[in-house]
Amino acid sequence: MTQREYALKGTITAEMRAVCDTEKMSVDTLAGRVRSGEIAIVKNRTHAIQPVGVGKGLSTKVNANLGTSKLASNIDFELQKMEVALRHGADAIMDLSTGGDVNAIRKAILAGCGKPLGTVPLYQVGHDVLKSGRRMFDMTLDDMLAVIAQQAAEGVDFMTIHSGINRDTVARYEKSDRITGCVSRGGAILLEWMAVNGKENPLFEHYDDVLAILHDYDVTISLGDGMRPGSLHDATDRTQVSELIVLGELAERALAKGVQVIIEGPGHVPLNEIEANILLQKKLCNNVPFYVLGPLVTDVAPGYDHITGAIGGAIAATAGADFLCYVTPAEHLKLPDLEDVKEGVVAFKIAAHAADIAKGIPGAIDWDIAMSKRRKALDWKGQFELAMDREKCERYRSSATADGVEECTMCGEFCSMQRDSSVRAKNSEIKK
């Protein structure tokens, strides 16, 4: 039985209790939202990890993508990136490897991450097909189901499945004026497959077969948006929204089969369209959790897409998105290195936390209050203990300020914290 089926039966599970241990939500509320589909408890029943809850009223979660490509694959480096991501607070990891020994890489991450691991099984299918000398569009439904079953059995906790692309979506897409077309790797593989083979998307046509496998291991399906916009110009267009309608229908079918479900979203979206995108997703998709990639609020800043994405992510999460996929400074340029992974995770932890305060997640503001008290007291050690990145803070301060100096080089003897405190102390003395 899946967590969803337990919830439907009114059973409180150890996984539900474990989620509530780290979130300020009663287990009854949690169970009610798992029942309604508004919350997913992400954990393959065979994967020995702390389950992570994603959805309404829970803190916003951050995912870090790892993974190789044919041009860059090294298993040790993937594990180092994983360690950096986890150390800086990633709540989930996706392994998007498409090069090297993809099975070994996934297994190593599964064994070491301690958090939910997600994959896009189609990448492994594509990798295997190419390795065997066939072409990408030679893959079969059986190839796809076999990989999904293999990864589910190994313990993968959530999988991106691009079932939302179908002939209707493609027909709309072909009439569109998109600039960047289809930017989803999985989506582009399926588009090509459909065009060459002249058939419906097998992951749409045989969706129930996919659900049956996922159900057996309580793998959360993350319905991929193969037609997500890859540029501001393409955002919120008919292609994107018609795929989203299909994703909503597929989400309903997953819920009906007891499978937990998340919907993936854009991508590149102008800042003023983000809130509408979230509202639309929630309305069209039974309020299931929404997992956004960024979204990036401009296309012109490659090298800084952790920032363009953190801006969009903070707004999206405030509007109700539940799960943010990080973007690193390397996006659009190369695979990230260790520093890029760190920058990406921190930027999105900031976005998630800012949104948690804004949407009133219980306790979120307490961290800021504690930090502000220490800041006012010029308690540097105390600030560093609470800082999102202690090492960077210590390095910055020690690079500029001699030991024993209380204020920092920004203000020196103009320090407003000191002056204001001194005035207040004098005033309260006078009042006594």
Added chain:
Amino acid sequence: MTQREYALKGTITAEMRAVCDTEKMSVDTLAGRVRSGEIAIVKNRTHAIQPVGVGKGLSTKVNANLGTSKLASNIDFELQKMEVALRHGADAIMDLSTGGDVNAIRKAILAGCGKPLGTVPLYQVGHDVLKSGRRMFDMTLDDMLAVIAQQAAEGVDFMTIHSGINRDTVARYEKSDRITGCVSRGGAILLEWMAVNGKENPLFEHYDDVLAILHDYDVTISLGDGMRPGSLHDATDRTQVSELIVLGELAERALAKGVQVIIEGPGHVPLNEIEANILLQKKLCNNVPFYVLGPLVTDVAPGYDHITGAIGGAIAATAGADFLCYVTPAEHLKLPDLEDVKEGVVAFKIAAHAADIAKGIPGAIDWDIAMSKRRKALDWKGQFELAMDREKCERYRSSATADGVEECTMCGEFCSMQRDSSVRAKNSEIKK
């Protein structure tokens, strides 16, 4: 006569035309908004620079703070920071020096920046008073007016003047439950002055004398928010809002005297309160331009406040803020170095541009469309030409990808751009 007075008389000036050369706005519209106070044309009439327009319907501007403190002062380093800020697109510079030869530093920046320069004259007053062996609260009204007059005559284009702090504001402040109290350096100096001397804030009491000096040089007054919140907890409280009401009254008096005016705003603000802060400022202050510092959407990420500030800045500018003061990764820790200045400017240029798209500034989206077309074409050189930071993009790509490889290491042979284009090409061939 000031630009505002010309506009009131119906005269179109060379400065107005110069602003319209770089903005997609008719000079009549611009003049109308200078007349209403909704736009300020920032340029001291004696400073030989390109004037910069700030306000309704114009692109969002970004200011970079420079400046020394007693703990770190080096004139060459300030000029290097200035060069880095301008190279990455800063629209204005503020010199906040409080240490070393502050006169020489300001003059060097004035001579070299080519963009509007702003100052907080109170810093020089404080510096001079301390240097002469007096205490900060020994400064007199005449000291203040003398420095304002000196800097105006030298060509400073805009000045932060903390006239909004008065006895009423202080009375409210003393009843407040603020955590971080008064975090404005200028504000804290005046608070102490008022407490020790038992008198009203001279910059409030003798505001007309200040305006008379600024008027003579067409210096834009930037009404400082001495009581801005320094933590999320303190945001949008009675102290802040009652000072804002006073600032609105002072703005009206400046406009009546022909002086151009800008209002400064927070600071640290929870994401969900930013829009209300902008609306409030616009309503209470005759819709004059709003200049925000960030705002930072969380207190817990020192070392990354360029990101916490860019998130807030993008939202503020979308809601109507006209001018963003950058925040660097060094904020709350030390004075910024060259890399910090660059990171700060780029983060806020991203925020400003994302907001310009969102608020429909004519032509803003064109940059993104051009970039997206080059991205789709895998035209790397073309992308780098348009990128906000060309050097970083080139460095990232060349660090990972061999010459002659078209795709990047992120996807390799899974490149969706290539696969999608190939499908579309095939389909359109079939249709022929």
